[in-house]
Amino acid sequence: MSDYAFVPGGSLKFKGQGEKKKKKKSHSSSDRAKASDEINIKLKEKERVTRASGSASGEEETDAVAREGSPSRRERRRRDGGEDHMTEAERRFLETQKKRREQRVKEMAKKTHKERVQELNAKLDSLSEHHDLPKIGPG
Incomplete structure (x- = not known):
């Protein structure tokens, strides 16, 4: 009984759990300020480069970059010279x-849930007995 x-x-207690987990170091506001300063410096450098090239549209783009932070995908395509890198066939396909997607949505919006269930039941009734689930076991 004494045992x-x-x-x-x-x-x-599980093996290897005795060690305490290290806490994540929180970043101070000075670190964030340094990062934002670096970003501003890079933006100013880009602005100087585009002004040096003499591109009038480049100044507009750097203004957009300064406003948004980074150029959007559409702006980059415009700068590269082509609107899209897709072929005519790809555009037509899309x-x-x-x-077709819009037509499907319109069709689905026309019918109520009850009508959709009735359609499904009619479709299942028209299928042959081959698709029925077999009865297993007695009863």
Whole structure:
């Protein structure tokens, strides 16, 4: 009986869990300020480079970059010279896909849930017995 007299309390301890986890170091506001200063310096350098090249559209782009932080995808494409890097066939394919998606949404919006359930039941009734689930076991 004396062997069972001592009952330790608390949760179970697992191997290797005795070490305490290190806390993540929080970043101070001075670190954030340094990072924002570096970004501003890079933006000013880009602005100087575009002004040196004499591009009037480059100044507009750097103004947009300064406002937004980084150029958007559309602006980069415009700068590179081409609006899109897709072929005509790819554009047509995407347009037809978009039209079909819109048509499906319109069709789904026309029908109520009850009508959709009735359509599904009618379709299942028209299928052959081959698609029925077989009965397994007695009964």
